[in-house]
Amino acid sequence: MNSKINGNCPICGAAGSQLYAVCTDFAISHEQYALVRCPDCGMVYTYQPPGEIEMTSYDKLSLKLELGGDPKGLVHKLYWHTRAIMLRRKAALIERLSYRKGGNLLNYGAKTGFFSSFMEDRDWNVTSVEKYHEERVFSLEMFHHRMIEVSDMNTLKPQTFDVVTMWHVFEHNQNPGALLDTFYNLLRPDGLLVIACPNYSSYDAGYYGPYWAGYDVPRHLWHFTPVTMNSLVGKHGFVLMHHEALPYDSFYISILSEQNKGRHFPFIRGMYRGLVSWYISKNNRGRSSSLVYVFRKK
Numbered sequence: 001m002n003s004k005i006n007g008n009c010p011i012c013g014a015a016g017s018q019l020y021a022v023c024t025d026f027a028i029s030h031e032q033y034a035l036v037r038c039p040d041c042g043m044v045y046t047y048q049p050p051g052e053i054e055m056t057s058y059d060k061l062s063l064k065l066e067l068g069g070d071p072k073g074l075v076h077k078l079y080w081h082t083r084a085i086m087l088r089r090k091a092a093l094i095e096r097l098s099y100r101k102g103g104n105l106l107n108y109g110a111k112t113g114f115f116s117s118f119m120e121d122r123d124w125n126v127t128s129v130e131k132y133h134e135e136r137v138f139s140l141e142m143f144h145h146r147m148i149e150v151s152d153m154n155t156l157k158p159q160t161f162d163v164v165t166m167w168h169v170f171e172h173n174q175n176p177g178a179l180l181d182t183f184y185n186l187l188r189p190d191g192l193l194v195i196a197c198p199n200y201s202s203y204d205a206g207y208y209g210p211y212w213a214g215y216d217v218p219r220h221l222w223h224f225t226p227v228t229m230n231s232l233v234g235k236h237g238f239v240l241m242h243h244e245a246l247p248y249d250s251f252y253i254s255i256l257s258e259q260n261k262g263r264h265f266p267f268i269r270g271m272y273r274g275l276v277s278w279y280i281s282k283n284n285r286g287r288s289s290s291l292v293y294v295f296r297k298k
């Protein structure tokens with residue numbers, strides 16, 4: 001592929017983006033996609049991804065993740081166990097930084113609703129937004145928790161939310177700038193915006209290169225580092241108040257990356273590599289596999 005890229009950066013409009021890497025959709029289609037980097041704002045983005053409607057055929061992973069696998073299998077058990085720990089950690093982070101035990105929370109991209117339900121049990125009033133019908137039905141049947149569609153968001157009252165969360169969702173959104181403006185309007189003046197996503201300046205991303213599972217093309221449209229995340233969200237009226245590692249992601253992403261490379265014993269190799277990544281990120285959050293960022297309004 002020629003390293004000269006046609007078209008302008010979708011984030012800042014600058015011309016001259018350059019080829020950064022070529023990645024494969026290991027999870028579904030096995031198609032290849034270029035990642036390109038804007039010389040102006042520094043954003044790395046997936047070049048010419050499928051449109052929003054076509055993306056649905058690439059984007060049916062979450063139900064499989066939540067429900068699939070052998071319930072007696074080791075990976076399945078570990079997944080449920082670590083999710084239970086992470087739900088408690090996420091709740092504790094939000095309650096510590098918002099100085100609240102309860103309030104109005106908007107969970108955007110709520111998937112099957114485990115986090116929403118967990119927060120409701122802790123006395124939060126949760127509004128969940130999910131674009132896929134199957135996930136909304138699952139949430140209603142499993143938790144009796146009703147989710148709204150993305151188009152229903154314009155019925156929400158401005159300045160009524162204490163916290164907005166996006167757990168591994170922001171990097172999928174077609175128009176992140178407009179989404180940030182929507183959240184700015186919905187949040188109270190002291191409200192918090194919580195964004196978790198993979199970090200391609202992590203140790204494990206460097207180790208695995210184009211096999212790194214955090215790229216997850218074409219579903220991930222945007223590929224962030226702490227610098228580009230802070231820059232983009234900062235342009236929409238927010239300021240970073242805290243960021244920290246999501247420790248289990250380094251193991252999960254490393255195991256998937258080993259599978260992408262087609263290596264033997266991906267679980268054992270991935271656990272080892274995840275351990276190295278986790279250890280490095282303990283003293284350097286910027287090298288962490290995934291990060292959770294907490295922003296407040298300026």
Ligand SMILES: [Zn+2]
Pocket residue numbers: 009010011012013014038039040041042043
């Ligand atoms: Zn740009």
